[in-house]
Amino acid sequence: MDDNATPLSPDELARRLTEVYDLVGPLYRRAQRGVEQGLAGDGVSVGVRAVLTLLHRGGPMTVPQMGRAQAISRQFVQRMVNDAAGRGLVESIPNPAHRRSSLIRLTDAGRRTITEVLDREHAVLRAVGGSLTGADVTACLRVLGEMLHALDHVDVD
Numbered sequence: 001m002d003d004n005a006t007p008l009s010p011d012e013l014a015r016r017l018t019e020v021y022d023l024v025g026p027l028y029r030r031a032q033r034g035v036e037q038g039l040a041g042d043g044v045s046v047g048v049r050a051v052l053t054l055l056h057r058g059g060p061m062t063v064p065q066m067g068r069a070q071a072i073s074r075q076f077v078q079r080m081v082n083d084a085a086g087r088g089l090v091e092s093i094p095n096p097a098h099r100r101s102s103l104i105r106l107t108d109a110g111r112r113t114i115t116e117v118l119d120r121e122h123a124v125l126r127a128v129g130g131s132l133t134g135a136d137v138t139a140c141l142r143v144l145g146e147m148l149h150a151l152d153h154v155d156v157d
Contacts (some may be wrong), residue, residue: 038120047080052114060105071156089113
């Protein structure tokens, strides 16, 4: 049997996942700086970009839902929503499921802004090399998803 197809022992898995964490930190920080540089012309912060992306992909959401989805505090999300609303990128609408927690949705300007941002980022990501396959990306997403799930108990508020 191929050694790459054999499940790792818990100790070996822990060692290998440490290698993933060692790459994820610098990757995240560089990506964040790159996003900040790309957003500079739009006047949109990384936090506002995250809110706009969530709403673009998931439709209207409450602030607590966005916080859970991004594993960040509701207070931070609320500040980003307030900033985005001040720029006319999002608006509050009534939430039929909860009177006191409004839904936040993109405005037309917000939809245009995030579409432009994502299009620019897509152009940059097209330059990723390494002859990566769909299976490679699927495996990466599976591993990172399992690592994130293992940290579900960590409180972000």
